[in-house]
Amino acid sequence: MTEEHSNAWAAEAIRRVREGGPHVTPTPLRPLSLPAIRGIDIYLKDESAHPTGSMKYRLVRAMFCEAIASGAITADRPVIAATSGAVAVAGAHFASLLGLDFTAVVPARTAAEVLARIEGEGGRWQVGEQPPAAVQEEARALAERLGGHFLDHFTDVERAMAVSGEPTIADEIFVQLNGEPHPVPEWIVAGAGTGATSAAVGRHLRRMGHPTRLAVVDPENSAYFPAWASGCGDYTTGMPSRIPGIGRPRIEPGFLPAVIDLMIPVPDAASIAALRWLRTAAGIEAGPATGTNLWGVCHLAARMSEAGVHGSIVTVIGDTADPYLNTHLDPSWVRARGLDPAPYEADIERFVRTGYWPAGQHPA
Incomplete structure (x- = not known):
């Protein structure tokens, strides 16, 4: 391929990644009613509206554009990733859009639903032969053997987002809040x-000088x-997170602690309790990480209410509920892992009804 043709392919590929498919831009900002908390408006930025049903779509799109622009992804290079989650589904989606082979190296015991979604987007998968912690290096080695591009979402995504030139999730939030009673939120809540x-949210807040805290x-x-x-x-902890999409056993390169104002540790049973409440009481079909986000929102809304502060809080719907019907939304799966969401569900229901927040002090 000549340099001229290579550049032409890259320009067309980036256009297809940015414009091809049924993009939902911006993703919806949905109000969430908590009647007992007066003067505090809650919004959910619904990233599950992306074509692959996850906020990882936005991140992987930026990674593909950056890799194409830098020459790391070309017309004849396969793409390889190491993940059993939404990154693999989005990676398969964009590779298929460009006519590229895509393989996800997944840990053993990856849910059949996830494997089916990778295949449904035109990708392939193979089970890693190494323990889950080593799957990343196994995928990197596979990319080297095949002469492909390793889609390293832990190392590369933060840089790709920073240079993408497209509106970030924070850009969209502030545009969508314009005209609302509290257009500059007190807090934005996210997982990592x-x-x-x-990092994208924290950078935006500092660049624009907003008083919003992250x-x-x-x-x-x-x-x-x-x-x-x-x-x-x-x-390091050496233990994997049980909440897909957030939490890591080590600090990843894209994590920027300096832009974070507060971190809130959330018990896994509380995440599942909040997930259940969203589904049954609010009619919102979301994944477990959204439950983690909601627990943090309740904590912050209670703090604001006690201090007499009015304003808004924005958090994220990270993905849909569908991949978790046989896991986090299955009571037998939850019990088998020694988790008891019931006390935390009672906390949320009482908070929504009365505004009283006990901070969920229950055994993990």
């Missing part, structure tokens, strides 16, 4: 998987909260 979303919620087994609280940049 790669760290790219919280809170990051963190599930059990994750290294992010203890690292943020202790200032230890290489903190």
Whole structure:
């Protein structure tokens, strides 16, 4: 391929990634009613409206554009990723859009529903031969053998988002809040998987000079909260998160603690309780990480109410409920992991009804 033709392919590929398919831009900003909390408006930024049903679509789109522009993805290179989640589904989607082969190296015991979604987007998968912690390196080695591009979402996504030139999730939030009673929120609440979303929000707040504060919620087994609280940049737990999409056993390169105003550790049972409440009481079909976000929102709304502060809080619907019907939304699956969401569900229901928040002090 000549340089001229290579450049032409890259320009067309980036156009197709940015414009092809049924993009929903901006994704909806949905109000959430908590009647007992007066003067505080809650909004959910619905990233599940993206074509692959997840906020990872936005991140992977930026990674593809950056990799194409830099020459790392070309017309004849396969794309390989190491993930069993929404990144693999979005990666397969964009690779298929460009006519590229895509393979996800997944850990053993990856849910059949996830594998079917990867295939449904035109990708392939193979089970890693190494323990889950080593799947990343196994996928990198596969990319080298095939002469392909390794889609390293932990290392590359934060940089790709920073240089994408497209509106970030924070840009969209502030445009959509214009005209609302509290157009500049008191808090934006996000989780951290790669760290790219919280970094994008934090950078936006500082660049624009907004007084809005950024809170990051963190599930059990994750290294992010203890690292943020202790200032230890290489903190590790060695244990995987049970809340898909957020929480990591180590600090990833995209995580920027300096842009975060508050971190809130959330028990996994509380995340599931909030997920259930969203589904049954609010009619919102979302994934477990959205439950983690909601728990943080309740905590902050209670703080604001006690202090007599009016305003708004925005958080994120990270993905849909469909992939979790046989896991986090299945009571037998939850019990098998020793989790009891019931006390936390009672906390949420009481908070919504009365405004009283006990901070969920229950055994994990």
